[in-house]
Amino acid sequence: MWQTPGMAAPRTARAIARAELTQQIKDEALRQLGAAGAGELSLRAISRELGMVSSALYRYFASRDELLTALIIDAYADLADALDAADARFSDPEQATPATPVAEPPTPGARAEPPSPATRAEPPWPGTQAERWAAAAVALRNWALAQPHRYSLLYGTPVPGYRAPMETTVPAERVMTAFFRPLEAVALAGGPAGDVTDAGLNAQLRAAGTLLGPHIAPVRLAAGVAALAQVIGFVTLEIGGHFRGGFEPADALYARAVDVLTGSLGLVD
Amino acid sequence: MWQTPGMAAPRTARAIARAELTQQIKDEALRQLGAAGAGELSLRAISRELGMVSSALYRYFASRDELLTALIIDAYADLADALDAADARFSDPEQATPATPVAEPPTPGARAEPPSPATRAEPPWPGTQAERWAAAAVALRNWALAQPHRYSLLYGTPVPGYRAPMETTVPAERVMTAFFRPLEAVALAGGPAGDVTDAGLNAQLRAAGTLLGPHIAPVRLAAGVAALAQVIGFVTLEIGGHFRGGFEPADALYARAVDVLTGSLGLVD
DNA sequence: TCTCAAACGTGAGCACCGCTCTTGTTTTCT
DNA sequence: AGAAAACAAGAGCGGTGCTCACGTTTGAGA
Numbered sequence: 230m231w232q233t234p235g236m237a238a239p240r241t242a243r244a245i246a247r248a249e250l251t252q253q254i255k256d257e258a259l260r261q262l263g264a265a266g267a268g269e270l271s272l273r274a275i276s277r278e279l280g281m282v283s284s285a286l287y288r289y290f291a292s293r294d295e296l297l298t299a300l301i302i303d304a305y306a307d308l309a310d311a312l313d314a315a316d317a318r319f320s321d322p323e324q325a326t327p328a329t330p331v332a333e334p335p336t337p338g339a340r341a342e343p344p345s346p347a348t349r350a351e352p353p354w355p356g357t358q359a360e361r362w363a364a365a366a367v368a369l370r371n372w373a374l375a376q377p378h379r380y381s382l383l384y385g386t387p388v389p390g391y392r393a394p395m396e397t398t399v400p401a402e403r404v405m406t407a408f409f410r411p412l413e414a415v416a417l418a419g420g421p422a423g424d425v426t427d428a429g430l431n432a433q434l435r436a437a438g439t440l441l442g443p444h445i446a447p448v449r450l451a452a453g454v455a456a457l458a459q460v461i462g463f464v465t466l467e468i469g470g471h472f473r474g475g476f477e478p479a480d481a482l483y484a485r486a487v488d489v490l491t492g493s494l495g496l497v498d
Numbered sequence: 499m500w501q502t503p504g505m506a507a508p509r510t511a512r513a514i515a516r517a518e519l520t521q522q523i524k525d526e527a528l529r530q531l532g533a534a535g536a537g538e539l540s541l542r543a544i545s546r547e548l549g550m551v552s553s554a555l556y557r558y559f560a561s562r563d564e565l566l567t568a569l570i571i572d573a574y575a576d577l578a579d580a581l582d583a584a585d586a587r588f589s590d591p592e593q594a595t596p597a598t599p600v601a602e603p604p605t606p607g608a609r610a611e612p613p614s615p616a617t618r619a620e621p622p623w624p625g626t627q628a629e630r631w632a633a634a635a636v637a638l639r640n641w642a643l644a645q646p647h648r649y650s651l652l653y654g655t656p657v658p659g660y661r662a663p664m665e666t667t668v669p670a671e672r673v674m675t676a677f678f679r680p681l682e683a684v685a686l687a688g689g690p691a692g693d694v695t696d697a698g699l700n701a702q703l704r705a706a707g708t709l710l711g712p713h714i715a716p717v718r719l720a721a722g723v724a725a726l727a728q729v730i731g732f733v734t735l736e737i738g739g740h741f742r743g744g745f746e747p748a749d750a751l752y753a754r755a756v757d758v759l760t761g762s763l764g765l766v767d
Numbered sequence: 768t769c770t771c772a773a774a775c776g777t778g779a780g781c782a783c784c785g786c787t788c789t790t791g792t793t794t795t796c797t
Numbered sequence: 798a799g800a801a802a803a804c805a806a807g808a809g810c811g812g813t814g815c816t817c818a819c820g821t822t823t824g825a826g827a
Contacts, residue, residue, distance in 0.1 A: 482720060
């Protein structure tokens with residue numbers, strides 16, 4: 230059987246070489262992805278650069294789409310790590326003992342379980358939840374501007390005719406939860422937010438909330454989705470060049486938008 | 499010289515045939531775009547379908563990128579038309595005499611000039627400006643969901659390694675202005691919104707406002723950009739499948755988000 | 768009306784692509 | 798030690814974007 234990302238550390242020499250080469254392929258693919266678009270990614274060029282025959286590459290990735298899927302999964306995990314790191318760095322700039330679990334090794338595929346906040350209240354947090362959410366929003370934009378091609382892989386056009394397989398949904402959710410963690414925290418602290426008038430929407434939000442944050446009331450969950458949409462939309466427009474000639478650089482504008490959003494989320498103290 | 503979209507009606511038989519064939523090429527390209535992704539668009543397949551040799555196609559579009567550019571320009575114009583139509587339909591469901599110029603023929607490349615509202619107040623509008631903005635937001639989502647591949651062409655990943663040329667910026671702006679027209683209307687009606695604390699951002703917004711709406715105060719302009727970003731982000735996430743498993747169908751959620759946005763824009767009566 | 772250049776369609780061809788299959792070698796497991 | 802699995806290599810298939818040389822058609826100016 231082939232090696233899957235979640236497997237234990239390789240033991241045999243062949244497995245080690247395989248893991249090494251697999252990573253080299255992904256690295257080179259990422260390099261080409263940065264130089265051109267996702268459509269230009271060429272398996273032949275990758276194999277050429279790595280000094281192997283093109284057909285040999287198919288022992289590591291069954292197809293071009295499978296390589297892209299691997300890159301997408303890695304990108305989700307990397308982005309989620311960046312968001313977690315921002316959360317931790319915000320919590321304590323010096324030490325590395327954040328309240329949120331972030332020290333876990335970057336094994337993609339492993340999902341960050343919420344620290345069972347069902348019974349007890351959230352552990353004490355040095356900053357406000359508003360600052361926490363803002364830190365995630367800023368971290369996402371920084372990550373996206375630093376490597377736009379990877380961001381486009383995640384939130385841009387679904388590549389050529391490519392449909393995201395199941396394996397990507399789990400790491401994708403890790404990114405979303407990073408933005409709903411502060412909302413869950415204020416909900417546990419006893420936020421008053423209530424239901425939404427639309428009964429159907431209310432039920433839908435309650436159902437969806439069980440994954441993202443079981444204690445977030447529908448009205449706040451809807452606001453959370455809207456806020457996340459604004460963040461994604463802002464970065465997407467900026468990367469897509471739609472802000473050129475007027476709104477660029479967009480740092481100050483983004484900072485203000487995030488500030489307004491944290492207010493609308495009811496994250497004020 | 500080749501025919502450009504803004505030229506007068508063709509006279510000679512050859513020019514007629516050229517315009518016809520050019521449109522057929524774009525139609526077939528759009529058909530293939532819907533069947534697969536933008537990366538799968540094949541000039542050879544198009545020419546094959548049209549019963550011509552592949553090399554003949556290059557008499558009409560110098561390259562694949564040029565074809566894509568033409569499709570993008572058309573898509574922007576079509577979307578802008580849809581937004582204008584929604585505005586007009588909202589204004590008067592029966593007649594075709596809206597306050598906003600929409601009756602102009604769909605000649606792409608022609609830009610909708612604001613009806614010189616500098617001196618006089620905006621003409622009377624049957625509905626509130628909030629309803630007007632909401633109509634645009636809903637129309638954009640409907641247009642996007644009806645033809646996601648075209649939407650992705652505009653606001654998704656910049657295709658393969660493709661960079662939008664100048665020609666696309668003008669029709670792209672037509673879409674943006676549709677969302678800022680209501681803001682300009684309330685600004686002319688004497689809205690009180692003022693400046694933003696950040697001096698640099700304020701200057702930037704004042705400069706950018708001269709194009710989108712000269713009378714929109716910075717604080718409202720910033721809110722307008724944020725609201726547009728949220729709309730784009732919402733639709734992008736929905737089309738990208740990020741709402742699957744929880745937030746889909748997203749009609750009610752979107753309706754609520756738009757409702758909240760119109761309030762944040764200060765478009766209430 | 769005639770002429771000539773521009774526009775046009777055709778087919779061969781180049782370099783690249785994703786992917787498959789066969790062959791022979793190397794590594795691992797039993 | 799022997800069998801089975803993993804691997805690298807090379808040839809090959811059908812597809813792509815794009816170029817070029819070649820004849821034909823068309824339309825505008827002399």
